[in-house]
Amino acid sequence: MSVVVSEHKKAKERHSLAEPAAENLYSGILNSSVCKPAPVGGLWYPAPLQEGSPNLDEEKLVLHFPGGAFVLAFGQEMYGRTVSKAMSQYLGASRTFFAQYRPSVDDATRFPAALQDVVTFYGYILSLGVKPHNVILSGDSAAGNLVIALLRHLETSSNLPLPGGAIVWSPWVHVTPHAGEDYESSKNAANDCLTAPLLQWGVEAYFPKHEPTPEELAYISPLHHPFLTRVPLIIHSGTAEAFFDTIEEFAKQMIDVDGNRVKFHFTNFASHNLIMAYDGVGLEHEVESILRDASSYFWQ
Template identity: 30%
Template sequence: MVDIKTVALIGYTIPLILAQMPFLILKLLIRRAWLGSELSLSSDFGRTLIRELRGIPISFIRFIGSPELMPDLAKSKRYGPIAQDTYRPTSAPGFEGWWHIQGPPGDRTAAKECDKVIYFIHGGAYVIGNSRTSLVQHLRMAEVCAKKKVKLAIFALRYPLAPEATWPAPIEAAVAGYRWLVEHEGIDPRNIIPYGESAGGHLVVALLYDIARQKLPKPGHAVLMFPWLNLHNRSTSFDRNKYLDILGRPSLDYAALAVLPESLRDKYKNVLDFSRPSDGHSLKEILPDKTWVSVGAHDQFVDDIVRWTEIARKDGAKVDLEVVPGFAHGGTIARDVFKTTSFLALEPDQDAEGVMPGAEYMASGVLSIL
């Protein structure tokens, strides 16, 4: 049931979006006529709309991505029979989270008995986002891995969002969740894969530093999907890709200040920019045995990510980097957005190869570092 506050929020936001559309379209057409673009008109329009809309309340963006608006797995053909085994909440002192899946769909397995456990940290610039939006992709990833004889469990962290919470609240939750997986669930840390998207990638890197600082057992692998490594938002690719990406610097600057206000930046300056060498810390000591990183060539983060990868390799860490041509920020997620419904309509035993290419790509990345 939608409450009156939500109705009012929608009633405020939709006219705000519509009022900006004529100006954005005119601006887009003038820019394309003057500068040209390697993007199709439809792709350019979609990316421009996401990047340049202004004044949209965070509460509205959180609402349209809320778990309540996600597909109901219990009503789907593919996962209806096993829906009760997915997205199971858990909590302990210091954190909350969900088991998205334990073992291949239809073959529930205790996490500590699985071959690998992904510790998933969602993105959203620290101000929006939740793991439920990734659930269907994760189920498909588990299917793909099972075909390669790898039993996968996926645990997703819920961390406090800004501006309601600031640093160090997210990293405290991330460390608490990691300790719980190792100490309470009895999972061999060598089988844990911290996996972060965008801001979640930043939080994974911060987690790896804290694991080393606290002398906790190191995980065996890590995955960073288009990670937000530099909260200053000033690398060269911000200028080069400013008309190619979905991200906009003003929104990112707002989010960075929300999670790390000026009053906290001196105290936590070590987490502001991971793309630069860190005094006294070798990334070979910080990173797991192997790390897989993926980013789109049109992502504004790409130069920071390439620089960080070069530093890691120079330090002796094993990091595989894939720069995907033509992809904007979050491109692997976007590939599956409009395919979820058709995927969920498949029977449990029906071949789904190629239906969710984003999920299959991410699964192949995970498998590549095992």
């Protein structure tokens, strides 16, 4: 976390702290006796949005959550600039808020702590006066899982208005206690950028200490737990990543839910987490194609 704190100091006015929202917004699965909502921070790109700013009706904002197997917090400046560049150029977003939820490091930050944090961030963005239909949720890898969980929460247990859309990049949708073995048995594991020990560490840190209830498992591991959402959703995966088969299956399950507006995008030969890696591997055109389609899907 020291890297994140250091970057926030350097960012100065672009760093904002989101305080927990009203208690009733953490209802249902988020109401935990052990994990409590806490202040969480993030970085604005290119500049912060202030409450009461002019032209709020025209603001189109991406709220992006980075991955990290639930246990890592990446350098926000490097990856935040990469993500915000794409969102600005191709999705048409006027701003991106790169939001760092709490990694799972102890019992107080296990599930559902990170999900509490994404609710906190979403409530914070709306409190600034941004119109809900102009907010796009975005998350990669483990944070793609969290965005999916947030959509489920918004549909079932929250009084918050729905966002204009959501896009998840290489979401970790099959999260089990034997995540390391799951990864090693997948067909693309040998050539992908993830590792079995990292994923195993992630699940052991993230899973609640008690035996999860069926409802909790649906939030933790959305594969085979599709749900109805009124939010347009785009799911992306690379065909060369180890998660591809489970992501494709989850996308099919969501598409099959009557009333859902879900699209599945895939990029041939791409490995895990295109939105974070595209700038260094020559795949900017592929990201452009996905986000231009998303722009028309969400906002036109």
